[in-house]
Amino acid sequence: MLSNSSVFSLLLFMLLSSSLAKPLSSKQNSFIQCLSYHSKASIPFSRTFFTPGSSAFTTVLNSTAQNLRYLDPSKPKPEFIFTPTHDSEVQTAVVCSKQLGIHLRVRSGGHDYEALSYVSQIEKPFIILDLAKLRSVNVDIRANSAWIQAGVTIGEVYYRIAQKSRNHGFPAGLCTSLGVGGHITGGAYGSMMRKYGLAADNVLDARIVDDNGRILDRKAMGEDLFWAIRGGGGGSFGIILWWKIKLVPVPSTVTVFTVARTLEQGATKLLYRWQQVAATKLDKDLFIRVLMQPTVVDSKSGKRTVITLYQGQFLGGVKRLLTVMQTQFPELNLTRKDCTQTTWLNSVMYIAGFPTGTQPEALLQGKPTFKNYFKSKSDFVKDPIPETGLQGLWKRLLEETSPLIIWNPYGGMMSKISESAIPFPHRNVLFKIQYVTTWQAANENEAKHINWIRKLYNYMTPYVTKSPRQAYVNYRDLDLGINKKKNASITEASAWGNRYFKDNFYRLIKIKTKVDPQNFFRHEQSIPPLALQARSIEN
Numbered sequence: 001m002l003s004n005s006s007v008f009s010l011l012l013f014m015l016l017s018s019s020l021a022k023p024l025s026s027k028q029n030s031f032i033q034c035l036s037y038h039s040k041a042s043i044p045f046s047r048t049f050f051t052p053g054s055s056a057f058t059t060v061l062n063s064t065a066q067n068l069r070y071l072d073p074s075k076p077k078p079e080f081i082f083t084p085t086h087d088s089e090v091q092t093a094v095v096c097s098k099q100l101g102i103h104l105r106v107r108s109g110g111h112d113y114e115a116l117s118y119v120s121q122i123e124k125p126f127i128i129l130d131l132a133k134l135r136s137v138n139v140d141i142r143a144n145s146a147w148i149q150a151g152v153t154i155g156e157v158y159y160r161i162a163q164k165s166r167n168h169g170f171p172a173g174l175c176t177s178l179g180v181g182g183h184i185t186g187g188a189y190g191s192m193m194r195k196y197g198l199a200a201d202n203v204l205d206a207r208i209v210d211d212n213g214r215i216l217d218r219k220a221m222g223e224d225l226f227w228a229i230r231g232g233g234g235g236s237f238g239i240i241l242w243w244k245i246k247l248v249p250v251p252s253t254v255t256v257f258t259v260a261r262t263l264e265q266g267a268t269k270l271l272y273r274w275q276q277v278a279a280t281k282l283d284k285d286l287f288i289r290v291l292m293q294p295t296v297v298d299s300k301s302g303k304r305t306v307i308t309l310y311q312g313q314f315l316g317g318v319k320r321l322l323t324v325m326q327t328q329f330p331e332l333n334l335t336r337k338d339c340t341q342t343t344w345l346n347s348v349m350y351i352a353g354f355p356t357g358t359q360p361e362a363l364l365q366g367k368p369t370f371k372n373y374f375k376s377k378s379d380f381v382k383d384p385i386p387e388t389g390l391q392g393l394w395k396r397l398l399e400e401t402s403p404l405i406i407w408n409p410y411g412g413m414m415s416k417i418s419e420s421a422i423p424f425p426h427r428n429v430l431f432k433i434q435y436v437t438t439w440q441a442a443n444e445n446e447a448k449h450i451n452w453i454r455k456l457y458n459y460m461t462p463y464v465t466k467s468p469r470q471a472y473v474n475y476r477d478l479d480l481g482i483n484k485k486k487n488a489s490i491t492e493a494s495a496w497g498n499r500y501f502k503d504n505f506y507r508l509i510k511i512k513t514k515v516d517p518q519n520f521f522r523h524e525q526s527i528p529p530l531a532l533q534a535r536s537i538e539n
Contacts, residue, residue, distance in 0.1 A: 109179020
């Protein structure tokens with residue numbers, strides 16, 4: 001005679017199987033039975049569980065994925081996708097994945113450049129735990145703080161803050177469709193970092209699911225783990241459920257601008273000067289990044305040049321901005337007509353690339369502003385790159401179809417925070433470089449584009465940080481090395497770990513060994529624990 005739980009599992013199996021194009025596999029069915037057994041409340045499986053046989057599977061898989069390279073049919077696909085609607089369902093998913101030996105990938109926004117949150121290239125089969133339905137934002141203006149759920153986008157966070165106050169903000173990402181769960185685990189820079197530091201520098205508390213399925217806040221997890229999750233990269237220590245963030249003051253009037261200069265208009269000398277002042281001499285209320293890309297100057301001949309775009313955000317009015325610029329960076333020749341006075345929220349949308357006049361409610365859509373095929377890499381620079389180096393850069397940019405390079409200035413508050421305050425160590429630098437090459441179709445010559453960006457990266461070697469050559473963990477780059485198996489060696493992982501975290505990498509390893517010794521939370525570039533033999537030596 002069947003027990004009540006067995007009858008329920010059988011009915012659930014029949015119900016789900018009848019709604020899918022293909023019956024559930026044994027692994028899928030086992031996971032559902034486990035979830036049902038451990039859940040305190042009924043889980044709406046028809047709206048939260050998606051298998052390759054269900055009509056919505058591809059839509060859900062593609063929903064937040066930014067890099068189309070990893071949506072190609074040839075890339076590994078998950079056994080199923082589970083989209084929890086409550087914190088307790090995340091706990092249960094961890095318990096069941098561990099109990100059944102199912103490899104788990106966690107996605108909050110899908111912006112990870114190498115798709116580590118929704119593709120597993122070395123460990124199969126795998127499943128995706130997609131946090132997109134966990135998107136609450138609870139703002140407390142009186143306390144200057146907010147609790148934000150892991151699946152919400154940073155644009156939604158900005159919108160909800162602005163709903164409550166015109167004079168509060170948060171110093172996080174420039175791209176508004178970033179999921180905050182993973183975004184803040186990497187540090188999370190933005191246009192206010194020279195004033196307030198990184199998003200991870202402004203985290204007050206967190207709630208995380210550990211490898212045993214427990215929900216831990218800051219007090220329960222301890223200061224070591226709290227240190228690790230604020231900049232140590234996603235997918236290594238647990239699943240972020242909530243961040244408690246510190247809100248920062250912003251003025252009622254914020255000024256934005258974009259100034260373009262081509263090579264023929266003196267872009268080389270101007271960019272050399274920008275390197276000397278953007279991080280070290282400019283007012284900390286002022287952020288000016290530079291975007292560089294080829295542009296066509298003669299449509300008939302197809303002749304191209306390089307255009308540099310100086311995009312700025314100033315925490316104040318245009319009158320004070322012009323005074324600052326005339327004193328500190330007159331070479332840009334910024335004028336009143338280049339500038340737009342607006343609110344902080346609208347300045348965020350301007351930097352993110354929304355068309356003029358777009359209503360702020362667009363931020364609530366939480367969708368990537370662009371999707372394409374791309375490869376990206378990153379660097380940090382401590383000394384100005386000479387004009388001869390820039391000229392070589394222009395030459396290489398003009399060789400590629402659709403490249404983009406972005407330089408983001410540091411300095412200000414960034415240089416005042418210790419390299420070991422959180423795992424993010426890139427403090428004493430002038431600026432960060434992001435290199436991107438994009439293409440529009442899967443049948444384009446992917447190898448050609450990737451080969452181009454690797455050659456460009458090699459060219460830049462003399463001009464960037466050394467020993468180690470630093471890289472930004474939120475711009476994941478598998479060229480730097482990968483963990484080739486579950487029990488990755490520390491030597492193997494050091495190839496990329498030292499670049500992302502410098503000396504903080506070794507503290508991250510010790511914390512990982514303590515909180516997740518069996519390496520349940522893992523991917524191609526996750527922090528590895530010490531091997532069992534190494535642990536006995538350590539002790």
